[in-house]
Amino acid sequence: MDVTEEQLELLRSAIVQKQPFCSGALPLSPENFILFYGKDDVAHRIDLSQASDDALKLLSETCDAATFGLNGQDVLDESYRKAGKLDISHFAFNFDVYHSGLINTIREHLLEGTPATRPIRAELYKLNVYGKDSFFRSHKDTPRGSTMFGTLVIVFPTRHEGGALVLRHDEKEWTFDSAEVVSDEPKPSIAYITFYSDVEHEVLPVESGYRVTITYNLHFEKANGSPPRSLPKPIPHALDNEARFMDVLKTLLDDPTFLSDGGRLGFGLHHQYAISQDPSDRELQRLCASLKGSDAVLKAVCDDLSLCAFLELVYINLNNGQEEEEQEAWAQMFDRCITEDEDDDDPSESGIHWVTERTTYNTFETSFPFYGNEPSIGTAYAEICMLVQIGKLGKRASI
Numbered sequence: 001m002d003v004t005e006e007q008l009e010l011l012r013s014a015i016v017q018k019q020p021f022c023s024g025a026l027p028l029s030p031e032n033f034i035l036f037y038g039k040d041d042v043a044h045r046i047d048l049s050q051a052s053d054d055a056l057k058l059l060s061e062t063c064d065a066a067t068f069g070l071n072g073q074d075v076l077d078e079s080y081r082k083a084g085k086l087d088i089s090h091f092a093f094n095f096d097v098y099h100s101g102l103i104n105t106i107r108e109h110l111l112e113g114t115p116a117t118r119p120i121r122a123e124l125y126k127l128n129v130y131g132k133d134s135f136f137r138s139h140k141d142t143p144r145g146s147t148m149f150g151t152l153v154i155v156f157p158t159r160h161e162g163g164a165l166v167l168r169h170d171e172k173e174w175t176f177d178s179a180e181v182v183s184d185e186p187k188p189s190i191a192y193i194t195f196y197s198d199v200e201h202e203v204l205p206v207e208s209g210y211r212v213t214i215t216y217n218l219h220f221e222k223a224n225g226s227p228p229r230s231l232p233k234p235i236p237h238a239l240d241n242e243a244r245f246m247d248v249l250k251t252l253l254d255d256p257t258f259l260s261d262g263g264r265l266g267f268g269l270h271h272q273y274a275i276s277q278d279p280s281d282r283e284l285q286r287l288c289a290s291l292k293g294s295d296a297v298l299k300a301v302c303d304d305l306s307l308c309a310f311l312e313l314v315y316i317n318l319n320n321g322q323e324e325e326e327q328e329a330w331a332q333m334f335d336r337c338i339t340e341d342e343d344d345d346d347p348s349e350s351g352i353h354w355v356t357e358r359t360t361y362n363t364f365e366t367s368f369p370f371y372g373n374e375p376s377i378g379t380a381y382a383e384i385c386m387l388v389q390i391g392k393l394g395k396r397a398s399i
């Protein structure tokens with residue numbers, strides 16, 4: 001036998017899904033709470049650590065209605081999002097996200113694997129004011145460019161109730177009640193939360209007061225480009241999740257009953273990525289440096305063990321009542337591609353041993369022609385998966 005179910009289970013259980021966000025409170029010195037804002041030549045000044053309701057009302061009235069991204073367009077729909085916003089040309093403040101240490105926190109607590117060693121750019125995006133009955137229904141943030149991996153929200157300590165942020169990912173749910181977080185702090189503090197772009201989130205209705213937030217889009221900077229400021233060096237040691245997966249994989253590689261003639265392991269991705277339809281090999285290769293969470297851990301550990309880990313499109317054979325001609329065209333078309341049957345996770349035709357199930361976070365549609373009674377177009381679906389090439393016993397390295 002190539003590999004036993006116990007061995008696959010051992011590997012599976014060593015993949016830890018860390019929370020896809022990190023949050024907390026950060027005390028700041030008084031000047032960091034001062035905000036200047038205005039849309040004409042007259043700017044207002046507000047101290048967000050002790051703002052009166054009247055001052056907050058003026059800020060709120062200066063805002064425009066907040067839109068949201070839908071199918072590449074900015075849409076205004078108050079049944080989906082009711083909040084005020086100021087664009088970055090209409091406000092200024094002293095708080096510096098780099099010097100505050102938040103960028104380092106993101107690197108240490110949110111990112112894993114190689115991405116945790118990459119420079120990060122925080123792009124100031126919007127100021128939002130949520131007055132009474134404001135909310136933002138469940139959504140995912142529209143990625144602004146392929147380098148964007150997440151969002152940072154800071155919440156100022158203005159008095160308010162409600163307006164908690166609820167996050168959902170992988171059938172789990174978390175609530176971040178920023179009003180409670182900041183009011184519990186002995187010194188004036190901001191609440192912050194940072195999450196991956198593919199995490200669904202929702203702002204519950206504000207019941208009273210004003211919730212004032214600033215959002216940043218988080219991007220990876222090119223590894224060889226210079227970061228915008230001198231950022232502290234990332235911690236070079238392997239993180240806990242990496243150490244654990246590394247241990248288990250190493251043990252298996254030393255085990256003569258594990259893929260003694262070599263083979264391929266398959267892993268479903270746990271996050272969604274901003275990638276074009278029908279991505280090229282190069283695009284998939286580039287994506288390897290920007291993976292999130294446990295996907296990044298898998299890649300980093302395999303790199304360390306000189307195992308070739310790569311992203312691949314796996315075409316799914318739906319087998320569901322297609323015409324014979326369509327099935328034949330499909331078989332011909334995807335002869336050279338990796339294909340799997342819809343519900344089949346066993347070592348299949350492709351010879352891949354699936355450690356974790358394929359997921360549908362990154363699914364693509366491809367059309368292909370076929371000729372039945374008349375010329376028709378068939379549709380094939382592909383999922384991006386991570387495949388790891390394991391060499392035979394005694395010669396495990398594959399890169």
Ligand SMILES: O=C(O)CCC(=O)C(=O)O
Pocket residue numbers: 128136141153165201203213215
């Ligand atoms: O205000 C928040 O907590 C989140 C806002 C948000 O989801 C967004 O601006 O996309």
Ligand SMILES: [Fe+2]
Pocket residue numbers: 139140141201
């Ligand atoms: Fe959002």
